[in-house]
Amino acid sequence: MLFTVFTFAAVFMIAPDFVWQSAQYIPELSFDTTQVLFLIALIGWMPTAVGISIFQSLWVNAKSKELGRRVTMAEARFDFNFGYFLTSILSICFLFLGAALLYNSGTEMPSSAAGFASMLITMFASAIGDWVIPLISAAAIAVMTSSLMTVLDGYPRAFQAMQKIISPNSAEDNRYYYATLLVQILGAILLIIFLLKSFRTFIDLPISISFLTAPLIAWLNHRAMYGDEVAEKDRPTKAMRIWSIASIVILAVTSQVYIYYNFFLE
DSSP: OHHHHHHHHHHHHHGGGOOGGGGOOOOOOOOOHHHHHHHHHHHTTSSSOTTHHHHHHHHHHHHHHHHTSOOOHHHHHHHHHHHHHHHHHHHHHHHHHIIIIITTTTOOOOSSHHHHHHHHHHHHHHHHOGGGHHHHHHHHHHHHHHHHHHHHHHHHHHHHHHHHHHSTTSOOOTHHHHHHHHHHHHHHHHHHHHHTTSHHHHHHHHHHHHHHHHHHHHHHHHHHHTSTTSOGGGSOOHHHHHHHHHHHHHHHHHHHHHHIIIIIOO
């Protein structure tokens, strides 16, 4: 929460002095391999990954167990919308901060994770003041830690739920959760060892994988919302259904474009 407050504060403090004309330049799009792959990586998690919908559903189920009652549709929708729209607003804020503080400044993007973190903290300090450095550093660590815990908990829950669907008569077994958690941790360690030397590659890999799996996850979400398990009154509207199908098609086509540019176009 502290990180969000500082982000909003930085935007409000910079906005009055920002020269909007300086950000109106639009570079020529050549649609070469580098630009296409960059765009794919950029939108892979903007404002967040499609797969977060699965985590959200599992957390709603966990919340129902804690409350001892079924979470209402309104409560579930509010939980999802609040997080999604807040993430969207923060994405816009960081776009603005990048345009105001980094664009045309001659600053090169760091090639290491430590360098990127240092640049992020410096950006906040230049907008708010040096006094914010220890606070924003602590807030950034808290954000990264919470994100790590979210991923570490989300994927094992998803695999455990998938096992329950495959074997509906099986007893509740946490072994799948802990096994997936262990595999995930070992995989993350290997990625850090072999890819952390190139921060861009380290970031592009999960973002690109997230984007390529998005059409499948979106299709599964669509089937789930219009399946027999969801009451007719709780299903999305006809307009939303059309929007969902169109989005799945766009995601699928864009994924094919990414595969073409990345693997078949020299």
